[in-house]
Amino acid sequence: MLSILPPGAALFTDHTVETAPAAARPAMETVNAAWGHLPQAVARMATSPHTLDGFLKMSALFESTTLDPHSRETVILTVATRNQCHLCVTLHETKLAGLGPPENPERLEAIRRFTHQVLASSGAVSDAELARFFQHGYDRQNALEVVLGIGAYTLSTLANRLTRSA
Template sequence: MSTAHFPLHDETTAPEAARPHLESARRRMGFITTLNAVMATSPELLAGYNALAEQFMKSSLPARAKHVVLITASVENGCAYCVAAHSTLALRSGLEADEVTALRNANPLRDRALEAVRRFTRVMVAERGWAPQEEVDAFIAAGFTERQVLDVVLGIGMKTLSNYTNHIAHTPLDPAWQQQEWTPDR
């Protein structure tokens, strides 16, 4: 039985250093996600995660490809919270329902470029960054750049922080994500 209990903080209960990050999250999302509420126990984790998320959204990957990275990494890591959250956000941003379903089921995508992103992300996570050179070459041959190889690494790093936090904290799913609830095969 675990003795760890991760509180769900808000701007009044979080450590002082986490409060501005929670206020920013509320402004950005309209609410404080339970992920941010858990992360607030470590202001540095919350700040780091939010900084990585901001940088990843600025990265050179096309918008649809960013969603592919976030969902694929979360599926590969078996993170029910992040798959539900990113599925919801991907659908809201215009990714097709059949594409989101394929990602959630770890199935190939029809779109050649998005499939290259999915495959490269999956290999990177599964191989803990030791992607075979032919996988890197295939990603670049699909029209991506060396910069975008590293942008995928950035997205995976961001998801590693949240996926691992959710695993150990058993973060409850926000109502906003519940329609896309997902259970890993593990």
């Protein structure tokens, strides 16, 4: 195997606010202030300020959607599980558990299934699949918000796996 790195060297740098590219520093400072620390995934994603900024903006947009918190976390966990991002699965299982038990588990199962269907069909879900999703109290806006969540967390999970974030 050809490698340009010395043995044991990391593929991606765990940047600090001081070592990161200048364009990534404001986003890193915001995350550090909000979380009380700088997660490794953010430190490594900072290698590309555009990627870091894009994820943070998309994630904030997804958090502001009309989907309830349990539904949003279910979308995120569905994407993270599918993309085998163990870091995201652990983080978002903890976040989901912190929300307490859902009022309607069948509704969460419906959004999980719908998220899988959107992914499996590249968005070309059938009218029947949309109708099943709508029967659980979701609407057209929510269907598009699922797509936003898939986009945000596909970016995150693939970047985390690429950078080998723990």
